[in-house]
Amino acid sequence: MDEGNGMTGEWAAHCVAARPIDVEVKQECLRLFRQGMGYHRAAKSLGLKPYTVRDWLRRFKRLDDSWATTDGWGHWRRAEARDLVKYQHEFESNPECRLPHDAGDRSGCDTKGGVVGGEGQAARDAEQDSALPPFSAAGAWSAILAGGCRKKKEIEAVENLVAQGYDRKSACIAAGISRATYYRAKKISPKAESDAELVELMCRIENDRHVSQTYGVDRLTAEINRQLQIIDEATSAKILGNSARVNRKRTHRLMKLYGVHSRLRRRRHPDNYYKGIGEMLKVNKAPNILHREFKSARPMLKMATDVTYIPCSDSKFLYLSTLLDLFNKEVVSYTMSTVNSVEFAIRMIRLLPPELLKNALLHSDQGNLYWSNAWVALCDELAIVRSMSRRGNCWDNSLCEGFFSHMKSDLGLCKCDYRHLLPERTIRAMIDDYIPWYNEGRIQKSLSYMSPVEYKKAFASALS
Numbered sequence: 334m335d336e337g338n339g340m341t342g343e344w345a346a347h348c349v350a351a352r353p354i355d356v357e358v359k360q361e362c363l364r365l366f367r368q369g370m371g372y373h374r375a376a377k378s379l380g381l382k383p384y385t386v387r388d389w390l391r392r393f394k395r396l397d398d399s400w401a402t403t404d405g406w407g408h409w410r411r412a413e414a415r416d417l418v419k420y421q422h423e424f425e426s427n428p429e430c431r432l433p434h435d436a437g438d439r440s441g442c443d444t445k446g447g448v449v450g451g452e453g454q455a456a457r458d459a460e461q462d463s464a465l466p467p468f469s470a471a472g473a474w475s476a477i478l479a480g481g482c483r484k485k486k487e488i489e490a491v492e493n494l495v496a497q498g499y500d501r502k503s504a505c506i507a508a509g510i511s512r513a514t515y516y517r518a519k520k521i522s523p524k525a526e527s528d529a530e531l532v533e534l535m536c537r538i539e540n541d542r543h544v545s546q547t548y549g550v551d552r553l554t555a556e557i558n559r560q561l562q563i564i565d566e567a568t569s570a571k572i573l574g575n576s577a578r579v580n581r582k583r584t585h586r587l588m589k590l591y592g593v594h595s596r597l598r599r600r601r602h603p604d605n606y607y608k609g610i611g612e613m614l615k616v617n618k619a620p621n622i623l624h625r626e627f628k629s630a631r632p633m634l635k636m637a638t639d640v641t642y643i644p645c646s647d648s649k650f651l652y653l654s655t656l657l658d659l660f661n662k663e664v665v666s667y668t669m670s671t672v673n674s675v676e677f678a679i680r681m682i683r684l685l686p687p688e689l690l691k692n693a694l695l696h697s698d699q700g701n702l703y704w705s706n707a708w709v710a711l712c713d714e715l716a717i718v719r720s721m722s723r724r725g726n727c728w729d730n731s732l733c734e735g736f737f738s739h740m741k742s743d744l745g746l747c748k749c750d751y752r753h754l755l756p757e758r759t760i761r762a763m764i765d766d767y768i769p770w771y772n773e774g775r776i777q778k779s780l781s782y783m784s785p786v787e788y789k790k791a792f793a794s795a796l797s
Contacts, residue, residue: 366390370466371596388605467540472591473525473532488518523574531572531579532591534560539593549595554584610701617704622720623696627732629660632789633689636665637696638681638703639733640673643746646754653764654678656685657733661792662777663785664736664768669761675702679711687715696720698730740767 358379365375372390376383487508494504505512538556539546548556558578561569572579588594629635637657642650652673656666666684670677682690695717697703703721712719722729741747744763746755755763773786780788 362386363390371594374592374594468536468546468591468593470529470533470536470591473529473587485518488515491515527572527574528587530568531557531583532587532593534564534568534572535584535587535593539595546594546596550581550585550588553588553593553595554579554581557584613706614699614704617706617709618699619704619719619721621723621729622694622718623729625729625731627659629658632658632660632792633665633693635659635694635696637730637733638678639698639730639737640678640700640702641737641741642673643741643760644754645757645760647756651757651760652677653737654681655733655736655768656681657736658785659732661780661785661788662732662736663772663789667764667768669764671757673702675705675707678702679707682711682715691716692718694718694720696722696730698722698727699724740764740771743767 358381362375362379362381365378366372370378372387373383375381376386379386487510490508491501491504491510494507495501499507501515502512505515534557535553538544538553538560539548544556561572561579623635623637627635635658637659638655640652640654642652645651648671650671650673652670654668654670654677655664657663658665666681668677668681668684695712697720699721702708703719709719711717727734744767746760746763771785773784776782776784783791
């Protein structure tokens with residue numbers, strides 16, 4: 334198995350068994366990509382898998398030579414790598430063959446921050462228009478000639494005979510159809526003409542230099558209905574017919590039929606990110622051992638952890654990770670951070686003596702922090718038994734959720750007061766002051782109207 338492509342498991346075996354991609358096909362796909370065609374359309378036109386094309390096109394744009402040595406299926410191409418890398422460097426050195434990195438910049442400002450206008454703006458618009466092949470409504474208008482007739486082959490035969498010099502009567506007799514059938518087929522269908530007008534409007538919207546083929550079906554439908562209110566009444570009536578507006582399903586049907594697609598933004602995640610995440614979740618997922626048995630016989634036997642976020646005025650969010658002892662609902666450890674990473678959750682565990690956590694049951698939800706490799710390694714190191722809630726079921730970890738709710742309500746940090754945001758430093762000080770008071774002074778009905786620390790002391794004195 335090739336370790337350089339980032340694939341493992343059954344997916345890697347499938348990739349190794351797949352066919353390689355020829356050098357000529359790669360160069361043709363790069364030519365289409367240079368013209369502004371997305372990887373979905375380029376892959377479809379060449380009969381390739383779209384995500385395969387996406388992966389090595391990304392490596393090509395990063396000037397990574399691995400696009401030439403691997404083709405996305407796990408096949409090494411050392412014999413052809415030299416020619417492909419040479420093609421790449423010639424491609425990058427030629428200013429006329431650059432990939433359209435700047436084609437998507439529609440800000441209307443130059444590098445100095447000024448507004449571009451006059452001849453410079455016109456030249457830029459022409460360059461951008463040439464970078465993206467425009468959509469055409471020619472296919473929709475050619476569909477009008479068919480007229481909805483079922484005998485399309487006979488109609489085509491008549492047209493060929495007429496082009497060769499036959500009159501229509503003789504051509505219809507030779508094709509085996511009547512002249513009435515031929516003229517009925519040549520009659521323009523109102524539905525086909527309405528669809529052709531709509532496709533032409535769709536192409537005009539998508540080819541606009543500001544839209545630049547980025548509108549999907551929802552935004553395109555909304556823009557069509559907005560344009561129909563300002564264009565001439567004849568065209569609007571022809572497109573709408575007896576309807577009040579253009580339906581989303583009609584727009585979607587015509588987009589698929591005549592190849593009007595939006596250019597998708599590229600993902601931020603690296604190649605095969607989601608496949609690796611899925612395999613990690615399968616391996617590191619823990620069963621639900623707690624099963625909502627929130628009562629514990631002694632301290633530090635069962636614990637629960639979770640992360641909540643609090644909006645701040647000077648930063649995006651402040652994340653709070655807490656560790657609750659289910660015996661007396663005491664917060665035994667907590668950490669705060671402005672980044673929701675596994676490091677600050679691990680730091681919360683490291684604050685406690687390791688001997689207290691040995692053979693303890695630690696329950697959490699299925700957040701990515703708790704099935705990461707670092708968290709699993711920490712639990713194995715400290716001999717902690719992991720337990721996880723069911724997916725999308727907050728009641729399995731209701732004690733942590735309840736604590737966060739009480740804390741935000743007591744401190745005035747609930748959602749109804751989010752319009753009055755506080756600085757991060759103030760919120761940190763409030764939490765540092767609240768949690769010790771919660772442990773030592775906040776009485777609870779379930780603890781016989783004692784605080785968590787008082788309840789634990791009463792339990793210890795009863796044992797002695």
